[in-house]
Amino acid sequence: MWKGRFQKATAALLTQYGESISFDWRLYKHDIAGSVAHAKGLHHIGVLSAEELSLITEGLLSIGREIEAGEFEFKIELEDIHMNIEAALTERIGAAGAKLHTARSRNDQVATDVRLYCRDAVAETVGKLRSMQRALVACARRHPAAVVPGYTHLQRGQPVLFAHHLLAYVEMFDRDAARLADALGRIDVMPLGSGALAGSTVPLDREFVAKELGFPRVSQNSMDAVSDRDFIAELVFDLALVGAHLSRLSEDIILWASAEFGFITLSDAHTTGSSLMPQKKNPDIAEITRGKSGRLYGNLMSLLTTIKGLPMTYNRDLQEDKEPLFDSLDTVGIALEIFAEMVGEMEVNEGRTRAACGDPFLFATDIADYLVKKGTPFREAHEIVGGLTARSVETGVGFPDMDLDVYRGFSAAFEDDVFALFDIEAALAARTAIGAPSPEGVAAQLARWDGELGEG
Numbered sequence: 001m002w003k004g005r006f007q008k009a010t011a012a013l014l015t016q017y018g019e020s021i022s023f024d025w026r027l028y029k030h031d032i033a034g035s036v037a038h039a040k041g042l043h044h045i046g047v048l049s050a051e052e053l054s055l056i057t058e059g060l061l062s063i064g065r066e067i068e069a070g071e072f073e074f075k076i077e078l079e080d081i082h083m084n085i086e087a088a089l090t091e092r093i094g095a096a097g098a099k100l101h102t103a104r105s106r107n108d109q110v111a112t113d114v115r116l117y118c119r120d121a122v123a124e125t126v127g128k129l130r131s132m133q134r135a136l137v138a139c140a141r142r143h144p145a146a147v148v149p150g151y152t153h154l155q156r157g158q159p160v161l162f163a164h165h166l167l168a169y170v171e172m173f174d175r176d177a178a179r180l181a182d183a184l185g186r187i188d189v190m191p192l193g194s195g196a197l198a199g200s201t202v203p204l205d206r207e208f209v210a211k212e213l214g215f216p217r218v219s220q221n222s223m224d225a226v227s228d229r230d231f232i233a234e235l236v237f238d239l240a241l242v243g244a245h246l247s248r249l250s251e252d253i254i255l256w257a258s259a260e261f262g263f264i265t266l267s268d269a270h271t272t273g274s275s276l277m278p279q280k281k282n283p284d285i286a287e288i289t290r291g292k293s294g295r296l297y298g299n300l301m302s303l304l305t306t307i308k309g310l311p312m313t314y315n316r317d318l319q320e321d322k323e324p325l326f327d328s329l330d331t332v333g334i335a336l337e338i339f340a341e342m343v344g345e346m347e348v349n350e351g352r353t354r355a356a357c358g359d360p361f362l363f364a365t366d367i368a369d370y371l372v373k374k375g376t377p378f379r380e381a382h383e384i385v386g387g388l389t390a391r392s393v394e395t396g397v398g399f400p401d402m403d404l405d406v407y408r409g410f411s412a413a414f415e416d417d418v419f420a421l422f423d424i425e426a427a428l429a430a431r432t433a434i435g436a437p438s439p440e441g442v443a444a445q446l447a448r449w450d451g452e453l454g455e456g
Contacts, residue, residue, distance in 0.1 A: 010077075020080045020319050023326060025067075027081050030116035031109070032064045034192060035085070037212035038104055041193075044208050047103075052096040059093045060085070082106050082113075103195065103202035107226040107314040111191040114322070116213065118187045118235055121329050122180050128336040129177045129242070130453055133170045135340040137449045140166045143348040144443070147357045147424055148263060158365055159357045159424050162263075162348055164437035165252075167445055172245040179238045186234065190215035191225035197313040198222055227313040229303070229321050236300045239328040243289075243296035246335055250286035253346075257283045262352045267345035270338075285342050289335050296331060299324035357424055360398035364389060366421045366430075367399065374413040384410045 036057050043053040063085055066072040078084045083106075090097030140163035148165060149156040190213060193199065193206040199222045206218045219225035256263035266283055274280035306320045364385050371381035387410050392398060400422040407414035420426065431438045 019076045024081045027113045028067045030113045032060045034112045041209040055093045055096045059089045103200035105196035108194040126177045129173050132336050132340045135343040136166045146348045146350045148353040160437040176242045183234045187231045189217045191219045194222035194225035223313045239332045240296040240300045243293040247290045247293035250290040253286040265347045270342040299328045
């Protein structure tokens with residue numbers, strides 16, 4: 001492609017070192033779509049005849065079909081997907097194919113291809129996030145009455161419905177989907193027509209080409225257009241945050257599936273055994289996913305490091321943008337799919353979770369609230385219940401089994417009705433604020449999510 005300037009062939013090691021076809025081949029659909037639109041744009045301004053446009057379009061589509069079928073031979077010496085397709089096209093249709101690159105550089109071509117790819121990838125990833133949310137909602141619906149301790153610092157805090165705990169992750173994944181949808185607005189800008197860095201003297205109608213490709217906007221600065229990879233960094237960040245949320249859910253599932261907790265049972269299809277210990281049933285999906293969060297963070301840091309010191313405009317360093325992007329999309333995609341499957345078959349051991357909620361200390365905050373309702377300032381109530389807790393630890397007598405005289409020894413505000421606090425259903429029902437885990441509130445949230453998520 002540059003043989004007019006150079007007198008020696010490219011060194012074999014440089015060819016091997018500089019190629020990107022081994023990973024950017026997956027842009028082929030988007031490269032073909034961009035090239036077809038560019039050809040239509042050239043025909044629109046009279047650079048290509050109708051016959052040439054037809055030859056180019058049919059040639060490109062036939063190449064696409066061959067790649068799809070695994071019949072196309074990629075050549076490493078042609079470096080990337082763009083030149084592999086263009087060279088094959090020119091070989092097949094002759095001079096018309098050689099005209100296709102008029103008023104176009106690989107710089108604006110690849111920027112366009114990647115934006116088209118990211119646009120499709122966002123839609124696909126959001127779809128998988130929605131499937132993950134639906135799996136969590138379905139699991140919550142299978143166990144509407146299950147109760148579980150809520151934890152802070154991995155210490156039992158207050159009782160909640162298990163469904164409420166799962167819905168916390170539904171909220172997280174909803175924010176992930178919203179971030180991706182928001183990122184789409186910055187992805188959906190067409191750089192094609194920016195050339196290598198300064199556009200072209202050929203009078204392209206960029207708005208016409210943008211309409212062909214479904215871009216609502218065109219870039220407004222040619223130098224920025226060919227060197228901007230902010231949209232990839234933003235997408236890779238969003239995917240890293242999905243990974244963080246999956247990792248948090250993984251940690252909960254790993255704990256819940258342990259013999260110490262025993263809160264859930266995972267299906268045989270989504271667990272593995274031990275090569276040595278025949279009794280083992282390991283939550284490998286959760287462990288692998290927790291591990292992959294580090295990979296996702298690494299991809300983000302790799303990309304940010306690549307772009308941080310680049311002068312204007314395009315630099316070959318930017319070839320390093322695609323592997324982190326592709327890997328993050330692949331990693332998050334399969335993690336969401338397998339996690340949704342696993343949660344879809346996960347069962348809650350309601351007896352174990354209810355037994356864990358039998359810990360009387362889970363009602364400590366309720367006792368403090370009781371005193372507040374009786375007129376005791378909260379800080380004073382907190383100190384009183386702290387004293388009761390120390391007494392319980394010292395004597396081994398739980399809150400429900402203490403005599404009223406013991407309570408009144410700490411505060412005269414205590415009356416017989418304090419013992420009504422130690423009913424878990426009543427405790428949950430009393431938490432009626434928006435977002436709290438009362439059965440009525442959780443049922444309303446499940447209904448809301450059913451409406452928003454549909455059946456998929």
